[in-house]
Amino acid sequence: MAQIIEQNTETHVKETSAPSLSTAPGRDVSAPELSGESPLPSLAVQDQTPAHLASLADRARGYVEAASSANTRKAYAADWKHFSAWCRRSNLAPLPPHPQTVGLYITACASGTVDRSTKANSVSTIERRLSSLSWSYAQRGLSLDRKDRHIATVMAGIRNSHARPPVQKEAVMAEDIIAMLETLDRGTLRGLRDRAMLLIGYAGGLRRSEIVGLDLGRDQTEDSSGWIEVLDKGLLVTVRGKTGWREVEVGRGSSDPTCPVVAVETWIRFAKLAKGPLFRRVTGKGKDVGPDRLNDKEVARLVKSTALAAGVRGDLSESERALRFSGHSLRAGLASSAEVDERYVQKQLGHASAEMTRRYQRRRDRFRINLTKAAGL
Known part of the structure; x- marks a missing residue:
């Protein structure tokens, strides 16, 4: 995994997009902009969508947002921003997805070394961050293989080392x-x-x-x-x-x-x-x-x-x-x-x-x- 730092410094992020609704060059209504700085993939403006498909494009954007709750999207955005900031400080590239990079990231989360002011994350928080990364990559037409040994084995070790019984909220009778x-x-x-x-x-x-x-x-x-x-x-x-x-x-x-x-x-x-x-x-x-x-x-x-x-x-x-x-x-x-x-x-x-x-x-x-x-x- 130590080789990933050298690999990532040579990585150049390539833009990808799903097929557009238009036959002319343009962006798909649900295709996000590929930017490591953006906390979440944004719905790009469809300037070149044919006029007769404009209403469908607007409806499609609405369905994209309806696919998850506002709270879920907010959590995904925060987790992507957290990951991107760690990558920037570590001189690593968040895009495209590298299992080694993600393995190092969840290790930093578990050990409390993401930044100086951050304490170690709980196992449930780390699992949520992994889910957020998977979703964010999927919105960009990319795939994060969570079964890759650099992620799965590290995550298994984190669970064995740090897992605790869940803290439940008090019931009101x-x-x-x-x-x-x-x-x-x-x-x-x-x-x-x-x-x-x-x-x-x-x-x-x-x-x-x-x-x-x-x-x-x-x-x-x-x-x-x-x-x-x-x-x-x-x-x-x-x-x-x-x-x-x-x-x-x-x-x-x-x-x-x-x-x-x-x-x-x-x-x-x-x-x-x-x-x-x-x-x-x-x-x-x-x-x-x-x-x-x-x-x-x-x-x-x-x-x-x-x-x-x-x-x-x-x-x-x-x-x-x-x-x-x-x-x-x-x-x-x-x-x-x-x-x-x-x-x-x-x-x-x-x-x-x-x-x-x-x-x-x-x-x-x-x-x-x-x-x-x-x-x-």
Whole structure:
């Protein structure tokens, strides 16, 4: 691998592009510009696309962006920028892909020598960076062979040396949610919105992106990831998650103050919403509701701030508690609290396997099935 420094200094980056929509010389609508400086391949402007194909070219660009979420693209961009900066400092070329270069890079990530101010990355972070590089190269019409020994063997060694059990976010239980609701002002639009987000997120076992991606009805906005239907017995939430589309039933609660359906209905009524995003920004010193959809990070901030204000896990220091809670705490809370057959929780969360659902059950009775006694001891 030491020879790679000499090999890369002699490497000249060649531009490649996919076949263009135009018969004249030009760039493909989805072909990225090949630049080691660019954090992500950009969608090039199609100046020479025939006029009758212009609308198709615009649509194609939209589909390229829709292929991954905004958060995923942002993470890919940051990882590519991180890799490119390391290559520049190491006098190596990020393009075209060299397994030896990537092997040296992930070694630097694991040892904390990417730059002076960087600590060693966790195994999961390094694996994400590898996925980002593979995606970024693919967008440039290039391929990174992750099975190459310079990458695969080094990565196996990193896992064996540095792998740790995953750090899970704290689950918020039913009593925690009730305490968190009490920290919100029911007399304000922001308080009503936040109550609805907490309750539907908890009862539906929704991801933070699924919560803010909801519309009041079907096919109302282009950036929607689902919609709600208010029925007599509850809410039917149709949502597109990581595993595809699924329907989530959110039944009415035992009392109005903690009922997710009542909370959503109250928010819709006082916010005077008719169509479009369900959860929006509150503007004008809390007196107006804007048209813009909330960012999913707002859900994480809401869970964290209300959990801290309610004194959830008061046995921990404030700094520890701040790290324990996130939007994921809602899903973990439902999985841990719902005393029903496991398969119903699995369906609600949209998990492909029961094992994944069990990982979310933070406070379950791990010894409910005692194989020691069952074996006769």
